[in-house]
Amino acid sequence: MPKAMHYKANSVIYFKGDTPDRIFILKAGRVSLDSNDIETGQEIHDYIQTGEFFGVKSALGKYPREENAVVLSDTDVLIFSVAEFEQLVSQNTRIIMKMLKVFSNQLRRIHAKVSNLLSENEQANPEEGLFQNGQYFMKKKQYRQALYAFNKYLTYYPSGRFHEEANRLARTAEQYAQRFGQGKGPAPEGVGKTEVSKPQTGKSLSESARRYYEAVSMLGRQEYQNALEVFKEIVQSGEDQEYIVKSLFEIGRSLFYMKHYDAAIKHFTQFLQKYPKATELPDALYYIGQSYQENGNAERADSFYKKILSLPEIDEGLKRKVNKALRALEEA
Amino acid sequence: MELNSQAFERFAVNFEKGDLIFCEYEPGDSFYLIQQGRVQISKILGDIEKTIDILQPGEIFGEMAILEEAPRSANATALDPVRALEFNRENFEILLRGNPQIALKLLKLLTKRIYDQRRRFMILTLEDEQAKVADVFLMLNELQTEAEPQEDDEMTDERRFYTTPDDVAHWAGISPEKSREVLNHFASQRRVEIHDDHIVVKNINDFARFVRSRRKQ
Numbered sequence: 001m002p003k004a005m006h007y008k009a010n011s012v013i014y015f016k017g018d019t020p021d022r023i024f025i026l027k028a029g030r031v032s033l034d035s036n037d038i039e040t041g042q043e044i045h046d047y048i049q050t051g052e053f054f055g056v057k058s059a060l061g062k063y064p065r066e067e068n069a070v071v072l073s074d075t076d077v078l079i080f081s082v083a084e085f086e087q088l089v090s091q092n093t094r095i096i097m098k099m100l101k102v103f104s105n106q107l108r109r110i111h112a113k114v115s116n117l118l119s120e121n122e123q124a125n126p127e128e129g130l131f132q133n134g135q136y137f138m139k140k141k142q143y144r145q146a147l148y149a150f151n152k153y154l155t156y157y158p159s160g161r162f163h164e165e166a167n168r169l170a171r172t173a174e175q176y177a178q179r180f181g182q183g184k185g186p187a188p189e190g191v192g193k194t195e196v197s198k199p200q201t202g203k204s205l206s207e208s209a210r211r212y213y214e215a216v217s218m219l220g221r222q223e224y225q226n227a228l229e230v231f232k233e234i235v236q237s238g239e240d241q242e243y244i245v246k247s248l249f250e251i252g253r254s255l256f257y258m259k260h261y262d263a264a265i266k267h268f269t270q271f272l273q274k275y276p277k278a279t280e281l282p283d284a285l286y287y288i289g290q291s292y293q294e295n296g297n298a299e300r301a302d303s304f305y306k307k308i309l310s311l312p313e314i315d316e317g318l319k320r321k322v323n324k325a326l327r328a329l330e331e332a
Numbered sequence: 333m334e335l336n337s338q339a340f341e342r343f344a345v346n347f348e349k350g351d352l353i354f355c356e357y358e359p360g361d362s363f364y365l366i367q368q369g370r371v372q373i374s375k376i377l378g379d380i381e382k383t384i385d386i387l388q389p390g391e392i393f394g395e396m397a398i399l400e401e402a403p404r405s406a407n408a409t410a411l412d413p414v415r416a417l418e419f420n421r422e423n424f425e426i427l428l429r430g431n432p433q434i435a436l437k438l439l440k441l442l443t444k445r446i447y448d449q450r451r452r453f454m455i456l457t458l459e460d461e462q463a464k465v466a467d468v469f470l471m472l473n474e475l476q477t478e479a480e481p482q483e484d485d486e487m488t489d490e491r492r493f494y495t496t497p498d499d500v501a502h503w504a505g506i507s508p509e510k511s512r513e514v515l516n517h518f519a520s521q522r523r524v525e526i527h528d529d530h531i532v533v534k535n536i537n538d539f540a541r542f543v544r545s546r547r548k549q
Contacts, residue, residue, distance in 0.1 A: 038453055061443030063474075066450075090432040096439055097428060103442040110449040111396075117456040118505050126403040129357035133407070136376045145409070148352040156359060182350070 002088075003079045013055075013069035013077070020059040023085045026050055029075025035067035039113065056099065059085070127153075131162040138169055138188050143177035146170075159242035164206075208240035212247055219254065228254040249280040252287060261291040282314045286322060298329050305329075340427065343417040347410040354394065360404045362420045363394035365427075365434065369414035374407045377498055386411065392434070395441055397421075454547075456505050463546035464504040465514045466539040469493060471503070473536055489535040497526070 004027070007013060013024065013031065026048045033046040033054060046067070048054050058065050059082055080088065089095045134149035150170035157163060169188070176185045215230035231247040231254065238244070248271050255264040268284045268291075278284070289304035305322045308314060314322075344367070347353055354360055356375060364371075366389045373385040373393060384406055387393055393408055397420070419427055428435040451474070455467045472493050501511035515531070518524040523539075525532040533539060 038450060039457070057443045057446065060440050061447050063447045086436055090436060093429050093432050093435055096432060096435040097425065100428070100435065100439055100442065103439065103446060107442055107446050107449065110446060110453060114449050114453050114456065117453065126357040126359075129403075130355065133355055133357065133376055136379070136381070139379075140381075142350075144350060145352045145355075149355045149358075152355055152358045 002084055005077050005079055007071040007075045007077065009071055009073045009075075011071045013071060014065050016065050016068050018065045020055060020062075020065055021082060022055060023053060023059045023080045023082065024055050024069075025053055025078045025080070027076040027078055029077075030072035031075055031077075032070050032072055033067040034070055053095075053099075056085070057103070127157050127160050127162075130156070131160075131166060134166065134169060138173060141176070141180075141183050141185060141188075143173040143182055147173040147177070159240065206240045206243065208234050208237060208243040208247075212243045212250075215247075216250065219250065219257070222257070224254050224258045228258070245275055245278060246280075248275075249278070249284060252284065256287050256291055259294070261295050264288075264291045282308050282311055282318055286318060286325075289322075289325065293325065293329065298332065302326065302329055340417050343419060343423070343427070345416055345418045347414040347416070349410055349413055351410045351414075353408040353410060353414070353416075354404050356405060356407050357403045360394060360397040362418050363392060363397050363424070364408075364416040364418055366391050366393070367415045367417060369410060369412035371414060371416075372407075372409045372411050374409065375405075376407070381407075382499075390437075392438060392441060395438065396445070452503065455503060458543070458546055460546060461504070461506055461510055461514050462517070463543050464506060465500055465511065465518070467543045468500050468503045469531075469533050469536065469539055470543060473533075489537050491533045491536045492530055493533065494530045496529075496531075500531075 002025075007029070014020065014022075016035065028050060031048040031054065033044075033048065035044050035046075036042065037044055054069065055065070089099075130149060130153045134146050134153060137143070137146035137149060147170055150166045150173065153160065153166045154163060154170065157166075160166075172188050176188060179185065211230055211234055215227045215234075218224075218227035218230065228251060231251045234240075234247040235244050235251070252264050252268045252271060255261075255267055265288050268288045271278070272281065272284055285304050285308045289301045289308070292298075292304065293301035305326050308318070308322050345364075347369075349369075353364065353371065366387060368389055370389075371387045371391075371393060372383055373387065374381050374383045376382075394404070396405065417427070428438065451471050455464055455471065458464045458467055469491070472495060473491055476491070476493070497512045497515050498508050500515065501508040504511060506514075515524060515526055519526055523534055525534070
């Protein structure tokens with residue numbers, strides 16, 4: 001049976017570091033949970049509301065109290081053992097659901113803080129990690145598992161850095177599983193040959209990627225016609241989906257710089273119809289706006305610029321450019 | 333665990349022995365409640381697969397997915413033919429509302445995770461690497477004490493941990509090379525002994541004092 005208990009002002013119900021076995025409900029009075037912020041060391045006072053549970057987390061998780069529970073004015077509490085608490089909430093899922101929400105919120109916050117601290121040092125790149133796991137299974141002749149990992153890789157990173165390799169290994173895994181069976185067969189060729197632990201710059205770029213970067217530098221040198229030709233060839237080759245999309249975007253830019261504004265508008269519009277989720281979306285809208293502006297269609301330009309500003313996420317640089325263009329429209 | 337199971341038939345999924353249920357680094361948006369069979373939770377570290385846990389019917393895994401679609405942090409493999417219920421953020425409330433026992437289990441799991449993450453955060457905020465490594469052992473000591481309250485051992489200050497320099501590196505958020513360097517330094521001071529499958533800390537209280545002195549007040 002839960003036990004009623006009275007505490008005088010300035011007494012302490014439990015101390016930080018205590019091993020907990022009790023959970024409390026505040027019936028009347030004032031209780032503050034005093035702790036220090038784990039990030040800043042700043043003192044935190046959490047005031048318990050009447051009817052609210054406290055001491056739940058450490059009691060359920062069986063770890064030391066993380067705060068002092070200090071009585072501010074004469075207080076009445078109900079004390080539950082963990083078993084009594086469990087029985088009580090089992091009959092009232094609403095309480096658990098509420099606590100789950102509070103706890104998952106706390107977990108999300110602390111999880112984010114941890115990830116934040118880790119990001120510089122050691123967080124593995126998931127794309128690389130997934131591929132490496134596939135390689136591990138392949139080496140161990142666990143073909144089913146390897147196939148799973150490579151298929152997931154190809155699902156999430158269809159034009160990722162290792163997609164060709166993953167494709168090839170997935171096929172090999174399938175063949176070996178059929179021909180030799182799980183755990184048997186010769187060492188699969190080429191596993192582990194791809195050096196993935198070091199960052200790769202340029203080395204493993206596909207032919208399309210290499211040419212794409214060449215053409216981008218042509219744009220920089222204002223060799224628009226030449227760049228346009230190369231981008232078109234990359235698209236026609238149909239080789240590397242990622243660079244096809246990138247090149248399609250650059251074709252639009254080339255047309256814009258060559259002052260073929262109508263063609264640029266048409267091109268970008270088709271591009272956005274085909275790849276509505278492209279990362280280049282805000283930029284494409286910007287170039288459409290610019291093209292209309294150059295053509296003297298201020299109204300259309302204005303509506304495209306405003307559309308960009310209504311997007312949930314755009315980068316600061318583009319935002320500045322758009323705002324500048326809008327001001328120029330107003331002044332004109 | 334008794335479930336009002338009829339209602340959950342549509343969430344049931346089956347795995348053959350040896351199937352990967354999910355793979356580390358894969359984006360995840362569902363969690364599982366095991367109904368039949370055992371599930372192995374493991375991580376691949378270099379050329380070895382390290383088992384973190386083996387879960388039994390009634391247990392929950394993949395629960396971090398309720399919070400965010402973060403990549404999976406481990407592999408889950410069916411050790412037997414496994415039958416599980418698969419839930420995502422949208423439908424798990426349905427499950428919990430009718431099954432307080434599962435809700436309670438999840439609640440406990442979350443309290444544990446919050447503690448783990450807070451503890452990990454404390455380690456990561458230490459500035460010097462020696463203190464980080466020492467604090468990893470303090471954390472492991474807390475976990476061990478919790479799992480099997482020690483009797484005789486409490487009297488001595490020596491602790492034995494079934495862990496490796498790579499694991500320590502993971503917890504401390506430092507590179508495996510750095511972890512080995514720090515551990516070798518401790519070994520040269522006779523504060524630890526490094527064995528193939530375990531590490532002995534000669535005086536856990538010495539580590540506790542050391543970490544306390546390095547923690548900013």
